[in-house]
Amino acid sequence: MTEGPSRRRVSVTGPPRASRPLRPRAAGREIDEQTALGEVYMRSLLRTQLRLALAVLALVVLPLAILPTAFAVWPVLGTLTVGPVPLPWLLLGFVVYPLTVLVGWRYLRQAERNEREFERIVGPPR
Amino acid sequence: MTSGSGLALLAIVLTVAAALLIGAYGTRVSRTTSDFYVASRSVTPWMNASAIGGEYLSAASFLGVAGLVMAYGVDMLWFPVGYTIGYLLLLVLVAAPLRRSGAYTLPDFAEGRLESRGVRRVATAFVVLIGWLYLVPQMQGAGLTLRTVLGVPTWVGVVAVGAVVLVAVAGGGMRSITLVQAFQYWLKLFAITLPVFFVLASWQADGAPEVLADSPPVFAERTSVSVGSDVVLRVEQAVTVRADGVVDGREVTGTLRLPTGRHEVAAGTELVFPADAPVPHAEPLPALTGQAWGQPLGGGLDQPLYRTYALMLALFFGTMGLPHVLVRFYTNPDGRAARRTTLTVLALVGIFYLAPPVYAALGRVYSPELLVTGRTDAVVLTLPGAMVGGGGGLVLGAVVAAGAFAAFLSTSSGLVISVAGVLSQDVVGRRMRSPVAAFRVATTLAVAVPMVLTLAGQSLPVASMVGLAFAVAASSFCPLLLLGIWWPRLTAPGAVAGLLVGGGLAMLAVLVTLLAGPVPGWAGALLAQPAAWTMPSAVLVMVVGSLMTSRQVPDGVTRIMVRLHTPESLDLDRGANLTRGGQWP
Numbered sequence: 001m002t003e004g005p006s007r008r009r010v011s012v013t014g015p016p017r018a019s020r021p022l023r024p025r026a027a028g029r030e031i032d033e034q035t036a037l038g039e040v041y042m043r044s045l046l047r048t049q050l051r052l053a054l055a056v057l058a059l060v061v062l063p064l065a066i067l068p069t070a071f072a073v074w075p076v077l078g079t080l081t082v083g084p085v086p087l088p089w090l091l092l093g094f095v096v097y098p099l100t101v102l103v104g105w106r107y108l109r110q111a112e113r114n115e116r117e118f119e120r121i122v123g124p125p126r
Numbered sequence: 127m128t129s130g131s132g133l134a135l136l137a138i139v140l141t142v143a144a145a146l147l148i149g150a151y152g153t154r155v156s157r158t159t160s161d162f163y164v165a166s167r168s169v170t171p172w173m174n175a176s177a178i179g180g181e182y183l184s185a186a187s188f189l190g191v192a193g194l195v196m197a198y199g200v201d202m203l204w205f206p207v208g209y210t211i212g213y214l215l216l217l218v219l220v221a222a223p224l225r226r227s228g229a230y231t232l233p234d235f236a237e238g239r240l241e242s243r244g245v246r247r248v249a250t251a252f253v254v255l256i257g258w259l260y261l262v263p264q265m266q267g268a269g270l271t272l273r274t275v276l277g278v279p280t281w282v283g284v285v286a287v288g289a290v291v292l293v294a295v296a297g298g299g300m301r302s303i304t305l306v307q308a309f310q311y312w313l314k315l316f317a318i319t320l321p322v323f324f325v326l327a328s329w330q331a332d333g334a335p336e337v338l339a340d341s342p343p344v345f346a347e348r349t350s351v352s353v354g355s356d357v358v359l360r361v362e363q364a365v366t367v368r369a370d371g372v373v374d375g376r377e378v379t380g381t382l383r384l385p386t387g388r389h390e391v392a393a394g395t396e397l398v399f400p401a402d403a404p405v406p407h408a409e410p411l412p413a414l415t416g417q418a419w420g421q422p423l424g425g426g427l428d429q430p431l432y433r434t435y436a437l438m439l440a441l442f443f444g445t446m447g448l449p450h451v452l453v454r455f456y457t458n459p460d461g462r463a464a465r466r467t468t469l470t471v472l473a474l475v476g477i478f479y480l481a482p483p484v485y486a487a488l489g490r491v492y493s494p495e496l497l498v499t500g501r502t503d504a505v506v507l508t509l510p511g512a513m514v515g516g517g518g519g520l521v522l523g524a525v526v527a528a529g530a531f532a533a534f535l536s537t538s539s540g541l542v543i544s545v546a547g548v549l550s551q552d553v554v555g556r557r558m559r560s561p562v563a564a565f566r567v568a569t570t571l572a573v574a575v576p577m578v579l580t581l582a583g584q585s586l587p588v589a590s591m592v593g594l595a596f597a598v599a600a601s602s603f604c605p606l607l608l609l610g611i612w613w614p615r616l617t618a619p620g621a622v623a624g625l626l627v628g629g630g631l632a633m634l635a636v637l638v639t640l641l642a643g644p645v646p647g648w649a650g651a652l653l654a655q656p657a658a659w660t661m662p663s664a665v666l667v668m669v670v671g672s673l674m675t676s677r678q679v680p681d682g683v684t685r686i687m688v689r690l691h692t693p694e695s696l697d698l699d700r701g702a703n704l705t706r707g708g709q710w711p
Contacts, residue, residue, distance in 0.1 A: 012564045031692075032699040034684050042684070047693055050612055053218040060214060061442065064207070068434045071422035078200075078421040086338070088422050092203035093483045097476030099213050107218055112462060115693045122696055 153198030164444030175470030185267030190589030208441025228703030238704025317529020371395025408500030444596030601630030620672030628664020
């Protein structure tokens with residue numbers, strides 16, 4: 001072996017094993033270039049966040065949605081009292097509010113966690 | 127003028143002056159082009175949340191909720207619950223993506239997301255319609271407040287709020303308004319909460335009379351009622367009153383026996399009821415025993431279960447579609463801050479809503495004359511004076527009057543800015559050369575139309591009016607936002623069709639309700655609470671329409687989804703902001 005071509009052939013034998021961030025770098029590029037893989041990343045982010053949102057709705061909106069029917073089917077619920085306060089007043093006038101804030105707070109933490117996870121996969125800023 | 131009304135006038139003037147002064151001070155701090163419209167983007171979530179709360183808590187929250195609960199009972203607590211849950215839905219479904227979209231306004235979002243000018247035009251029309259619909263009850267509330275505390279005719283308050291908002295908005299845009307709105311939130315919270323402690327203490331000192339008694343409300347003492355506008359009274363038990371004015375078409379001065387039945391009482395009439403007489407109610411308010419009033423579905427309206435569900439749907443899903451709510455999100459630095467801000471708003475709004483039920487309940491015992499005049503919306507204003515005697519009562523009365531005025535000012539200016547913004551950009555701006563002049567003309571239009579509607583139109587309870595605006599928003603912008611953010615296959619023709627069908631039907635129901643007055647039976651319930659059928663139609667039409675035109679899915683949708691959903695810290699290609707930057711005056 002004498003000149004250039006053979007030398008070049010030697011120089012591309014393989015990627016150095018130490019260079020790790022290749023996969024994360026690629027993920028961002030997959031999204032930018034709108035490849036099928038990039039779409040998979042995006043769809044999984046959307047699904048995760050939407051599933052979280054729907055879980056929150058199931059937790060708060062569903063019980064509230066059942067309430068009027070429950071009052072209609074079992075009128076006795078409307079006459080129960082907790083201390084001096086009737087149950088419907090307690091639920092709709094007070095309990096709803098701290099409960100909503102609590103659920104909202106849990107949602108916020110989980111949504112941010114999902115985003116950090118996505119950031120970890122898609123990689124450090126290039 | 128009595129010393130009480132003088133004090134209230136002073137408090138109102140101070141509120142207006144403080145708002146204008148803080149606005150003027152802020153003007154010097156921030157003066158770039160985008161500041162004119164969306165204030166600075168470096169506002170903390172805490173400050174921003176106060177501002178959103180300040181703008182969101184309108185006449186409907188400050189006066190209307192207590193008024194409706196007092197008249198119709200516990201079912202009406204769904205109003206404040208709905209206003210709050212609306213923010214939870216906004217938090218989990220819309221807040222962060224909307225901020226990340228970079229849109230200033232709903233038409234911006236619609237056009238940018240769907241790459242279509244046609245959607246923009248329809249969205250513009252709905253921003254203006256919803257804005258006007260929401261402004262009418264604010265002005266109505268202002269008229270009622272000045273009338274209640276100062277005794278001036280209703281139009282004075284309407285014109286006063288209109289003029290102040292016009293001057294403030296045309297002069298300063300949204301510069302520094304964040305600070306003003308934040309101040310107004312704390313003022314409102316203080317104004318509605320402080321009297322609660324005093325009226326509760328006074329109720330205890332009075333031996334805590336039963337609110338949920340098994341009988342209709344009675345006058346605790348000899349009570350003089352001046353009837354402000356023509357009413358029809360339903361007398362359930364014959365009563366002898368002293369009357370001065372026109373009753374059943376006849377001039378009366380002196381003692382008058384009112385037998386059981388309906389009686390027409392003309393505006394300007396003064397009636398004096400004896401102690402312990404049952405309270406005759408103005409139509410269409412139902413005469414409820416304390417017990418029925420305190421129980422769900424006992425409010426005396428047709429189809430209460432349907433009405434409750436339709437109202438829930440309108441309020442839960444309408445909040446995200448209100449034009450003045452979206453603009454505020456742009457003042458967050460990024461999507462995460464938008465979420466944190468929304469969570470704080472949820473807490474601030476929730477704290478506020480603990481107060482109105484107290485006014486409603488005690489109002490039935492201590493301000494029953496409002497059931498005679500039909501103006502239960504005034505209970506927040508009258509109760510402190512009625513329950514706390516002497517100077518303390520006067521001061522508390524002035525405090526609530528100031529808080530109520532802050533409510534009209536803040537919500538109205540937010541709405542006027544949103545309406546004027548889209549009007550100047552899409553309607554007036556095309557015909558005028560100077561953008562600042564266009565914004566001023568648009569502001570005048572944005573204020574004048576609802577002012578005329580308020581003075582000419584039928585008066586519904588304030589919170590019911592606002593509920594109609596929510597129903598239209600839930601049937602138009604809510605599906606557009608939800609599908610636009612979470613469903614890449616939405617197309618422009620589908621969106622336009624959905625907006626026109628859902629929003630159009632809701633608007634039609636609103637017009638019939640406003641023009642024809644209360645309709646009995648199922649038809650009345652469907653028209654008064656349209657969201658339960660108009661919102662699903664909007665979603666259905668949008669989805670089916672988009673599937674039928676699936677070739678017209680915008681080319682850039684993948685990039686836009688990246689923009690809407692990925693954290694800003696990631697270095698991704700997310701295309702341009704969904705806004706036409708630099709076009710603001």
